[in-house]
Amino acid sequence: DAKTTQPTSMDCAEGRAANLPCNHSTISGNEYVYWYRQIHSQGPQYIIHGLKNNETNEMASLIITEDRKSSTLILPHATLRDTAVYYCIVRFGSSNTGKLIFGQGTTLQVKP
Amino acid sequence: DAGVIQSPRHEVTEMGQEVTLRCKPISGHDYLFWYRQTMMRGLELLIYFNNNVPIDDSGMPEDRFSAKMPNASFSTLKIQPSEPRDSAVYFCASSEWGRGITEAFFGQGTRLTVV
Numbered sequence: 365d366a367k368t369t370q371p372t373s374m375d376c377a378e379g380r381a382a383n384l385p386c387n388h389s390t391i392s393g394n395e396y397v398y399w400y401r402q403i404h405s406q407g408p409q410y411i412i413h414g415l416k417n418n419e420t421n422e423m424a425s426l427i428i429t430e431d432r433k434s435s436t437l438i439l440p441h442a443t444l445r446d447t448a449v450y451y452c453i454v455r456f457g458s459s460n461t462g463k464l465i466f467g468q469g470t471t472l473q474v475k476p
Numbered sequence: 477d478a479g480v481i482q483s484p485r486h487e488v489t490e491m492g493q494e495v496t497l498r499c500k501p502i503s504g505h506d507y508l509f510w511y512r513q514t515m516m517r518g519l520e521l522l523i524y525f526n527n528n529v530p531i532d533d534s535g536m537p538e539d540r541f542s543a544k545m546p547n548a549s550f551s552t553l554k555i556q557p558s559e560p561r562d563s564a565v566y567f568c569a570s571s572e573w574g575r576g577i578t579e580a581f582f583g584q585g586t587r588l589t590v591v
Binding site: 396398400402405406407408409410413451463464465466467468469 | 480509511518519521524532565567569578579580581582583584585
């Protein structure tokens with residue numbers, strides 16, 4: 365599976381958009397980009413995933429560059445409850461290799 | 477569904493004792509994962525099962541660790557004998573990749589302290 369690079373930490377003002385970048389320059393054509401987050405002491409929580417098109421759900425938007433070497437997770441209106449560690453993961457989409465490998469992630473601190 | 481259920485939530489044991497962690501995946505899910513999380517090493521995948529069969533156990537740190545999945549609704553992770561360096565939060569997760577759904581659901585974890 366391709367490796368990802370994320371900033372160690374980021375701050376965001378409450379109510380503003382939080383933009384979390386992820387670099388995955390070695391991604392292959394059939395690998396998906398996943399985002400999870402982990403709020404203190406809880407199990408990781410799925411946010412969103414995509415292959416090459418931009419995706420949006422009730423939690424966030426995922427913007428993937430045309431060359432697929434990087435992506436950005438956008439939380440449109442960050443709240444204090446969005447303070448968490450955010451993980452960007454690249455993995456195959458098929459059921460044959462189902463494992464999720466977590467890196468160190470980005471610690472997002474949402475400030476009042 | 478109540479989600480992935482892990483027990484116990486907290487476990488304190490003495491070095492050398494056997495520890496058994498339990499996990500009940502979400503009904504109908506065909507993948508089950510065991511992770512360990514520490515400050516130093518982050519979230520590490522220990523082992524995962526597909527349809528109750530272990531697929532990849534390359535993350536299991538040593539022979540003291542073993543995992544089983546006797547049926548689709550139950551899995552255990554056993555440490556025998558336990559050591560202080562095994563102290564960590566252990567997470568179980570399940571998913572339904574077999575139907576193309578790729579979200580993994582995590583339990584609340586078991587915080588293990590070996591003294």
